[in-house]
Amino acid sequence: MAGRMELLSEQGLRLDGRRPHELRHIKCKLGVFEQPDGSAYMEQGNTKVLAAVYGPHQAKSKKAEGNDLVINCQYSQATFSTAERKNRPRGDRKSLEFKMYLQQALSAAIKSELYPRSQIDVYVEVLQADGANYAVSLNAATLALIDAGICLNEFVVACTASLSKSNIPLTDISHIEEVSGGPKLTIAALPTAEKIAFMEMSERFHIDHLETVIETAMAGCREIRDILERAVKEHLIHMGSAADWARVG
Amino acid sequence: MQTLREFTRKTKRGNILKIVREHYLRDDIGCGSDLCQYCMQNEAYQLTSQYEIKSTLFKFPHYIVLDTNVVLDQIDVLEEDVLHNIIVLTTVLNEVKHKCSSIYKRLNELIHDRTRNFYVFVNEHHQDTYADREPDETANDRNDRAIRLAAKWYDTHLQASQESKAFQRTARAVTRVVLLTDDAGNRAKAEAEGILVANAAEYVKSLEDFPLLVDKLSQKSFESEKQALPQYPAHLSMKELLDGLRQKKFLQGNFQASRENYLEGSVNVEQYEQGILIQGRESLNRAVDGDIVAVELLPESEWSAPSEIVLEETNVYADDVPSEERVEDEQDMLQQVQAAPAAERTPTGRIVGIVRRKWRQYCGILQPSLIEDTTRHIFVPADRKIPRIRIETRQADKLQNQRIIVTIDSWPRNSRYPHGHFVRSLGPLGNMATENEVILLEHDVPHCKFSEEVLSFLPKLPWTITPEDYAKRVDLRDLHICSVDPPGCTDIDDALHCRELPNGNLEVGVHIADVTHFIRPGNALDKEAAARGTTVYLVGKRIDMVPELLSSNLCSLVGGVERFAFSCIWEMDKEANVLKKRFHKSVIKSKRAMTYEEAQVLIDDASETSEIAKSLRQLNRLAKILKRRRMDNGALVLASPEIRFQVDSETHEPLDVEAKQMRDTNSMVEEFMLLANITVAQHIAAEFTECAVLRRHPKPPPTNFDPLVKAARYQGFEVETETGLQLAHSLDKCVKADNHYFNTMIRILTTRCMMQAVYFISGSLQKEEYFHYGLAAPIYTHFTSPIRRYSDIMVHRLLAASIGADSTYAQLLERKANEELCNNLNYRHKMAQYAARASVALNTHLFFRGKQEDEEGYVLFVRKNALQVLIPKYGLEGTLYLKSDKDGKDGLERTKSELIFTFNEEDHTQRCGNVVFHSFDPVTVRLSLDSSNVQHEKLVFKLVKPYIKGFSVESDNTAVEATAANSQPPAKKTKKDKKKK
Numbered sequence A: 001m002a003g004r005m006e007l008l009s010e011q012g013l014r015l016d017g018r019r020p021h022e023l024r025h026i027k028c029k030l031g032v033f034e035q036p037d038g039s040a041y042m043e044q045g046n047t048k049v050l051a052a053v054y055g056p057h058q059a060k061s062k063k064a065e066g067n068d069l070v071i072n073c074q075y076s077q078a079t080f081s082t083a084e085r086k087n088r089p090r091g092d093r094k095s096l097e098f099k100m101y102l103q104q105a106l107s108a109a110i111k112s113e114l115y116p117r118s119q120i121d122v123y124v125e126v127l128q129a130d131g132a133n134y135a136v137s138l139n140a141a142t143l144a145l146i147d148a149g150i151c152l153n154e155f156v157v158a159c160t161a162s163l164s165k166s167n168i169p170l171t172d173i174s175h176i177e178e179v180s181g182g183p184k185l186t187i188a189a190l191p192t193a194e195k196i197a198f199m200e201m202s203e204r205f206h207i208d209h210l211e212t213v214i215e216t217a218m219a220g221c222r223e224i225r226d227i228l229e230r231a232v233k234e235h236l237i238h239m240g241s242a243a244d245w246a247r248v249g
Numbered sequence B: 001m002q003t004l005r006e007f008t009r010k011t012k013r014g015n016i017l018k019i020v021r022e023h024y025l026r027d028d029i030g031c032g033s034d035l036c037q038y039c040m041q042n043e044a045y046q047l048t049s050q051y052e053i054k055s056t057l058f059k060f061p062h063y064i065v066l067d068t069n070v071v072l073d074q075i076d077v078l079e080e081d082v083l084h085n086i087i088v089l090t091t092v093l094n095e096v097k098h099k100c101s102s103i104y105k106r107l108n109e110l111i112h113d114r115t116r117n118f119y120v121f122v123n124e125h126h127q128d129t130y131a132d133r134e135p136d137e138t139a140n141d142r143n144d145r146a147i148r149l150a151a152k153w154y155d156t157h158l159q160a161s162q163e164s165k166a167f168q169r170t171a172r173a174v175t176r177v178v179l180l181t182d183d184a185g186n187r188a189k190a191e192a193e194g195i196l197v198a199n200a201a202e203y204v205k206s207l208e209d210f211p212l213l214v215d216k217l218s219q220k221s222f223e224s225e226k227q228a229l230p231q232y233p234a235h236l237s238m239k240e241l242l243d244g245l246r247q248k249k250f251l252q253g254n255f256q257a258s259r260e261n262y263l264e265g266s267v268n269v270e271q272y273e274q275g276i277l278i279q280g281r282e283s284l285n286r287a288v289d290g291d292i293v294a295v296e297l298l299p300e301s302e303w304s305a306p307s308e309i310v311l312e313e314t315n316v317y318a319d320d321v322p323s324e325e326r327v328e329d330e331q332d333m334l335q336q337v338q339a340a341p342a343a344e345r346t347p348t349g350r351i352v353g354i355v356r357r358k359w360r361q362y363c364g365i366l367q368p369s370l371i372e373d374t375t376r377h378i379f380v381p382a383d384r385k386i387p388r389i390r391i392e393t394r395q396a397d398k399l400q401n402q403r404i405i406v407t408i409d410s411w412p413r414n415s416r417y418p419h420g421h422f423v424r425s426l427g428p429l430g431n432m433a434t435e436n437e438v439i440l441l442e443h444d445v446p447h448c449k450f451s452e453e454v455l456s457f458l459p460k461l462p463w464t465i466t467p468e469d470y471a472k473r474v475d476l477r478d479l480h481i482c483s484v485d486p487p488g489c490t491d492i493d494d495a496l497h498c499r500e501l502p503n504g505n506l507e508v509g510v511h512i513a514d515v516t517h518f519i520r521p522g523n524a525l526d527k528e529a530a531a532r533g534t535t536v537y538l539v540g541k542r543i544d545m546v547p548e549l550l551s552s553n554l555c556s557l558v559g560g561v562e563r564f565a566f567s568c569i570w571e572m573d574k575e576a577n578v579l580k581k582r583f584h585k586s587v588i589k590s591k592r593a594m595t596y597e598e599a600q601v602l603i604d605d606a607s608e609t610s611e612i613a614k615s616l617r618q619l620n621r622l623a624k625i626l627k628r629r630r631m632d633n634g635a636l637v638l639a640s641p642e643i644r645f646q647v648d649s650e651t652h653e654p655l656d657v658e659a660k661q662m663r664d665t666n667s668m669v670e671e672f673m674l675l676a677n678i679t680v681a682q683h684i685a686a687e688f689t690e691c692a693v694l695r696r697h698p699k700p701p702p703t704n705f706d707p708l709v710k711a712a713r714y715q716g717f718e719v720e721t722e723t724g725l726q727l728a729h730s731l732d733k734c735v736k737a738d739n740h741y742f743n744t745m746i747r748i749l750t751t752r753c754m755m756q757a758v759y760f761i762s763g764s765l766q767k768e769e770y771f772h773y774g775l776a777a778p779i780y781t782h783f784t785s786p787i788r789r790y791s792d793i794m795v796h797r798l799l800a801a802s803i804g805a806d807s808t809y810a811q812l813l814e815r816k817a818n819e820e821l822c823n824n825l826n827y828r829h830k831m832a833q834y835a836a837r838a839s840v841a842l843n844t845h846l847f848f849r850g851k852q853e854d855e856e857g858y859v860l861f862v863r864k865n866a867l868q869v870l871i872p873k874y875g876l877e878g879t880l881y882l883k884s885d886k887d888g889k890d891g892l893e894r895t896k897s898e899l900i901f902t903f904n905e906e907d908h909t910q911r912c913g914n915v916v917f918h919s920f921d922p923v924t925v926r927l928s929l930d931s932s933n934v935q936h937e938k939l940v941f942k943l944v945k946p947y948i949k950g951f952s953v954e955s956d957n958t959a960v961e962a963t964a965a966n967s968q969p970p971a972k973k974t975k976k977d978k979k980k981k
Helices: A093-109 A133-147 A173-181 A209-245 B067-074 B075-078 B090-099 B103-110 B139-162 B165-169 B185-192 B198-205 B211-216 B223-227 B236-248 B326-338 B432-442 B465-473 B526-533 B548-554 B596-604 B611-633 B664-687 B704-716 B724-733 B741-754 B790-802 B814-846 B959-964 B971-980
Strands: A026-030 A040-044 A047-058 A071-077 A120-128 A157-163 A169-171 A184-191 A196-201 B008-010 B017-024 B062-066 B087-088 B118-121 B176-179 B196-198 B251-257 B264-269 B272-279 B292-297 B349-354 B361-367 B376-381 B389-392 B402-410 B418-427 B484-485 B495-498 B504-514 B534-540 B541-543 B563-573 B580-590 B592-597 B645-646 B655-659 B695-696 B758-759 B851-864 B867-870 B876-881 B902-903 B909-912 B915-917 B921-929 B937-945
Touching: A026 A133, A026 A209, A040 A133, A047 A133, A071 A093, A093 A120, A093 A133, A093 A184, A093 A196, A093 B724, A120 A133, A133 A157, A133 A184, A133 A209, A157 A209, A157 B223, A169 A209, A184 A209, B008 B592, B062 B067, B062 B139, B062 B741, B067 B075, B067 B090, B067 B103, B075 B103, B087 B090, B087 B139, B087 B389, B090 B103, B090 B118, B103 B118, B139 B165, B139 B176, B165 B326, B185 B196, B196 B198, B198 B211, B211 B418, B236 B292, B236 B349, B251 B272, B251 B349, B264 B292, B272 B292, B361 B432, B376 B402, B389 B402, B402 B432, B418 B432, B432 B534, B432 B814, B465 B580, B484 B596, B484 B611, B484 B664, B504 B611, B504 B664, B526 B790, B526 B814, B534 B814, B563 B664, B563 B790, B580 B664, B592 B596, B596 B611, B596 B664, B611 B664, B645 B814, B655 B814, B664 B790, B695 B790, B704 B741, B724 B741, B724 B971, B741 B851, B758 B814, B790 B814, B814 B921, B814 B937, B867 B921, B876 B921, B876 B937, B876 B971
Parallel strands: A071 A120, B062 B087, B062 B176, B087 B118, B176 B196, B272 B349, B389 B418, B484 B592
Antiparallel strands: A026 A040, A040 A047, A047 A120, A157 A169, A157 A184, A184 A196, B008 B017, B251 B264, B251 B292, B264 B272, B292 B349, B361 B376, B361 B402, B376 B389, B402 B418, B484 B495, B495 B504, B504 B563, B534 B541, B563 B580, B645 B655, B695 B758, B851 B867, B851 B921, B867 B876, B902 B909, B909 B915, B921 B937
């Protein structure tokens, strides 16, 4: 029978063996590069992303309008990041779209009133793509901003969610689940404030299910936030141990 | 609770692509056994010590792990309620899913049956049982290894649990795990690894309490035959087939066996409109009806023509010696065919391999065996397109006079017939219930009782209408609404009314039973109805789509009772032009439920001045206008011989036959239903451009009309088939003064040229393709019979959502899901029609049992060795063989007379002496039932008029009983009469 594949087996496991609410395995590291002001590496399952932040520095005269902070983003995906070689790492429609989404979500988190007439550059490079590329990129960007010491209102984290045929919501969907034809909802949120900074959806499902899927994605965001927070603390302990910061944790 | 170990799995696919996927291994997957003391169990124990299977092979309690090949081959054994405590590994489940979806479905049903204790163990994601594919290991080998690994793990895991002191105190025997596999290689390796292992046959034979289970074992080969000579060419390997298909050396298509000639069939291939002809046993090469096969086209010089011969296989013995008669048969036919003129030749091919078998279960009977005390038997399927099947059974005596189900297991080269095994018995032959069961099974009609779960969604009785219900609906209880249906109808789903409005216009209402009020989307009741798709009507029996409480009571718009309805109401002028229309849910109270006849009487009786009579007359007048308008648009009037049986209420045997009558009132109700359907179709298609459920009837391709045009041309009529309108007009002109049935016959032929009307989703096609050819309507749907058709329920829900009368829900707007539903409905609908026809045929046979009648009939087709005769009185079509058959396969031995029928290809006539048969000629035939073949009882047609000496039977009606005394009776007749006595 043509059509969507079943994303959830009757034994309650997803295609890769996760249960519906489980995130993929997350690894992250702050301060991976020396040159930029802040950098981070993030792995969510097989999706692997590098992020680097420059700034805040003085805004280029062209872009600065009034007193506002300029957040300049670049999303690029390595040519070796997918199963078939990608031709263009950046500048295609998808990358430009993601770039704008990144700007939108980050501007909700950065305390822009502290940085008038300044510019922050965020560069994101997807090394390996295996689903939820945007979400992982944003999470990496957040870590890089923190590493750069830029003031944030709160962690801004993104998570995806989908809906199985039996109408059970699934958290953090992988590439195979994306292409199997289920709907995909991406949410970037400020989890503590319970604010949604950005939301995008592909395919569609009935409005009756929207609430549960949003809740699932939000729960995913909260879980990721906790993981990132732990990583930041560990990083600080590690970095600051020389200066007797060990008690921070 | 979860170990996250990352794994990569590389698969290659198509153009060699490396795919890397995560694969999580877990520690929270339970083993499902009530003995276990370690696992976290996710659900109730499936493997319990409640059941113990007694096996002489393993004399201790055990669980069974199945290998994939055992599931694929022995599903019938598994379905029997004998084996319990079975572990199904996900490796096996996935392999079965890829190899055979029907068996996968059956396996899933077993898994869901809680009483059978099938436990699905997710070995692929369990940290201890995951097998990573090793370099140079084939996928198959890896799977086998994974299965062994899981079996081994289970065994040690359970033994560890049973080592505890607490368990030993209970003094119970230790439960072990047994692997069942039919793969010798896997078995040897398992033995080496210390796993308890057996093959399916051994194991089943070792079961002490169920000796008959052996019958259900799949038979791959019979031992004695191993040395027998191959009778068929070998099939090519799958790789060779795929290569050949890719290089266009072979063609792939769906094989369809001929119903009439067992040595002929055709393969439907895209490039060839008529399909590729396959003739002769070797060319057919073991293809069974429905299989997807690869054909090799023969060179044009070897092409052949369809034989037009009716040939049935006879004299089949389980010993399987190709008898000379059969060879003769075959050669005879082939010679004849090769002599066919070049113009008639069609692409011919031979089957080189089977891409996919479409074997299913077949109903039929055992052929009485000539040898006593043998376990080998020949099974004769009811469906003539299916070859005979050899089975082994120990209960032949018991099964001799029963209808049984058999499935095919294999068809080796050296066996004339496929091998199969007995599945189950349906009941004694000739029993009405058994025969109905056969019809339902053969047509895949779901007919088991409604489950408790389904019934739980029915409204509780006593059911009353609450004030809220009134508030939500328009109150039409005061209107003079009535329903008109066939006699004895209990599922009344439509009612009508018509009244004059103050402004002089007419208000016409069609009120349809509001089934969707009771059947809520997504619950078990709804799912069951969707799966059934339609109510199936057999003679004297109805298989409901929804439980009877709804179909005959709460939804049925019976007279004098308040019922919920979905109303479609028009305001029309006196010329039946629709001025306004509206839809709403309502409460109605039908004033009277009438039959067509009662309504007709009411209309005709001028003294009747009741409201109902007046409104019926108005409706009737409007209907006539509507009908004329429709005809002017090019709607077709088609005919099919339909009959109705009067059935004995106790024995369920047919008492009398009558042709269905068409009255004005039939057409009146029909017109308004059409109008309602069209109105609703327009509305929902406009509201839901992507997901409205509609019905279309495609225009048949011009070649479909060829037989009709030819047949009419012999009679001097030109049938134009360019457009529906032209066709309708030229059909009207086909009238012969001396043959009043001629027009009807032409229409019957036209019906056979038509395509099937189908349901579809509006988003899946272009607007121009919505057209309904037969009704000449640009758009059409089914709205008026929600009690008996699921499509109407879908339409009701869409309409209700669009007017805000009901809430929407997720599935309503999902195009893919609705498309799947539509496909199922089309399939069920088709099958229901076939089942109904089969039931009529069955009852016709019962009706003629022990009777002989002379009837007027007409020649419908002239064939090479037969006339196709239609008897209008019984709506019956049969074959009148002209050439005597040396095998006497119709049970009658005919002397080889000098009578020669000459077939004229030019104008399709048969000539014998000075008698000539044309198509449409009236004939008189004698009908009797030939019961010599218990399975295919058939009606024998014998010519009475025109009289041909030595061929026709005596036309003297009164002499029927006295023929024995006749001085020169033809040989066949004496025999027949003897049989009767």
